[in-house]
Amino acid sequence: MTEFSGLGLIEPLLRAVAEEGYSTATPIQAGAIPLLLAGRDVLGLAQTGTGKTAAFTLPILQRLFQNKKRVAAKSPRTLILTPTRELALQIGDSFTTYGRHLPIRRTVIHGGVGQSPQVAAIARGTEVLIATPGRLLDLMAQNHVRLDQIEVFVLDEADRMLDMGFIRDVRKVVAVLPKERQTLLFSATMPDAVVDLANSILTDAERIEVTPQSTTVERINQRVLFVERSDKRRLLADLLEDSAMARTIVFARTKHGADRIADHLKKAGIAADAIHGDKSQSARVRALESFRAGELRALVATDIAARGIDIDGISHVINFDLPNEPESYVHRIGRTARAGTDGSAVSFCDHEEVGYLKDIEKTIRQPIPADTDHPYHAVDVAQIHASSKPPPRPKAPGSNRNQNNRNQQQARPRNAGTNPAPKPAAPAKAAQPKPVAPAAKAPQKAGKPTGAPRPDAARNDQNRHDRRPAPHAVSHGNTHGASKQTPRAAGTPGGNTPMRRKPSAA
DNA sequence: AAAAAAG
Numbered sequence A: 001m002t003e004f005s006g007l008g009l010i011e012p013l014l015r016a017v018a019e020e021g022y023s024t025a026t027p028i029q030a031g032a033i034p035l036l037l038a039g040r041d042v043l044g045l046a047q048t049g050t051g052k053t054a055a056f057t058l059p060i061l062q063r064l065f066q067n068k069k070r071v072a073a074k075s076p077r078t079l080i081l082t083p084t085r086e087l088a089l090q091i092g093d094s095f096t097t098y099g100r101h102l103p104i105r106r107t108v109i110h111g112g113v114g115q116s117p118q119v120a121a122i123a124r125g126t127e128v129l130i131a132t133p134g135r136l137l138d139l140m141a142q143n144h145v146r147l148d149q150i151e152v153f154v155l156d157e158a159d160r161m162l163d164m165g166f167i168r169d170v171r172k173v174v175a176v177l178p179k180e181r182q183t184l185l186f187s188a189t190m191p192d193a194v195v196d197l198a199n200s201i202l203t204d205a206e207r208i209e210v211t212p213q214s215t216t217v218e219r220i221n222q223r224v225l226f227v228e229r230s231d232k233r234r235l236l237a238d239l240l241e242d243s244a245m246a247r248t249i250v251f252a253r254t255k256h257g258a259d260r261i262a263d264h265l266k267k268a269g270i271a272a273d274a275i276h277g278d279k280s281q282s283a284r285v286r287a288l289e290s291f292r293a294g295e296l297r298a299l300v301a302t303d304i305a306a307r308g309i310d311i312d313g314i315s316h317v318i319n320f321d322l323p324n325e326p327e328s329y330v331h332r333i334g335r336t337a338r339a340g341t342d343g344s345a346v347s348f349c350d351h352e353e354v355g356y357l358k359d360i361e362k363t364i365r366q367p368i369p370a371d372t373d374h375p376y377h378a379v380d381v382a383q384i385h386a387s388s389k390p391p392p393r394p395k396a397p398g399s400n401r402n403q404n405n406r407n408q409q410q411a412r413p414r415n416a417g418t419n420p421a422p423k424p425a426a427p428a429k430a431a432q433p434k435p436v437a438p439a440a441k442a443p444q445k446a447g448k449p450t451g452a453p454r455p456d457a458a459r460n461d462q463n464r465h466d467r468r469p470a471p472h473a474v475s476h477g478n479t480h481g482a483s484k485q486t487p488r489a490a491g492t493p494g495g496n497t498p499m500r501r502k503p504s505a506a
Numbered sequence B: 001a002a003a004a005a006a007g
Helices: A011-019 A027-037 A052-066 A085-098 A116-124 A133-141 A158-163 A167-175 A192-201 A212-219 A229-241 A255-267 A281-292 A326-333 A351-364 A379-388
Strands: A042-045 A078-081 A106-109 A128-131 A152-155 A182-187 A206-209 A220-226 A248-251 A272-275 A298-301 A316-319 A343-349
Touching: A011 A052, A011 A085, A027 A042, A027 A052, A027 A206, A052 A085, A052 A152, A052 A182, A078 A133, A078 A167, A085 A106, A085 A128, A085 A281, A106 A116, A106 A133, A116 A133, A128 A133, A133 A167, A152 A192, A158 A167, A158 A182, A158 A192, A167 A192, A182 A192, A220 A379, A229 A255, A229 A343, A255 A272, A255 A298, A272 A281, A281 A298, A316 A326, A326 A343, A326 A351, A343 A351, A351 A379
Parallel strands: A042 A182, A042 A206, A078 A128, A078 A152, A106 A128, A152 A182, A220 A343, A248 A298, A248 A316, A272 A298, A316 A343
Antiparallel strands: none
């Protein structure tokens, strides 16, 4: 357990943290905050829900405050790039919350809304600029923002950024940043493209890993319900009438589908709304806010909400459609079981989705127990699934073949990049696993550490002065000896899947 | 294949 008070944070920040009700740092916070305060570059393998946002918000605020200087008009000192507008707003909130006792301004810019207020705020001067790529480039082209004073650059959700085709935009932005700066790159996975990007923008970075996936997945009660496509909506409405499903996020594969599902629920008298990329920004904000406020029983979303969005108290995730990308399944169900609570993930599987289900089971290395005790159970779909292959056996770690499926193979710290790495005069302290209990309460819930960051090698970059070796090798221990994925007994319904209803009138 | 992001 690491207390925030021991991380070297200044009083106004500790006060804000305490006011939020937190005292214990999550592993990524315990590991990253001292490094970031010391000015190091960090490569963080982590997704939201591990406390990642606070892990960089707090030290950035502190550094900006301690090296206080006048902000020239249009010239922010920190740039944070995120793939989605919602994420940008969320990070903006984090700066507001933790910076409330410091005179540090922050501005969020993204598309879908008028640019004038954003332009005005930047012109007035803002220490922190949080942006989605499109609007940032837009404002840069119009000379409304300059990036030549950037001291800290954060690239959040880098893998997703690349998935969404932002690599060129990111490169354009990086090209105009000062070479001498502190850079943080966060990514949930490490495909080659992210490794390349990390190599080119980080200098002498520490790598910090947390594995929310395996651990989160463990705490989630997963079930699959075989159902014909035509019965899905009725099944969903039935499930949602159950009072246990107080706050449920329903994932659909398409934007249109999400709308139709939300309409159907509304007609059935269930407070629901949809969120997806075709909705106006105000509608997106409204849906998210009312869901957060508890006014909606269900939020129907596309994968816009699969990652990153951090909402407390989501009791259930329902995959109305199975994602065709297995990784997406893991991200989706990770919306529940946060803050150390339990959660349930219920996946509908129809005829055409059996193959997706198989892929998912392979990726998570465990079969998902079927729950047949519901009114719309489709026997034939279940049979297709049962006969298609034996349930996947857990494989030995290291046998995974998929770049995206990174979460089994880390455990040993590595350099951020792949370049041959002459070790600088860094304290070669072996990474001794020092147990760090998973934080029960921290700005953004718990995660688990796996890797011990280690002062590491130089890169091929020209500018690498101002980079000191790590003052100490932070070693957060491997706390998840017990967190290996254990396949559950298939078909053993246990726990809180609320589906004991008898066929309703339909 | 769909989704996100600048219009």
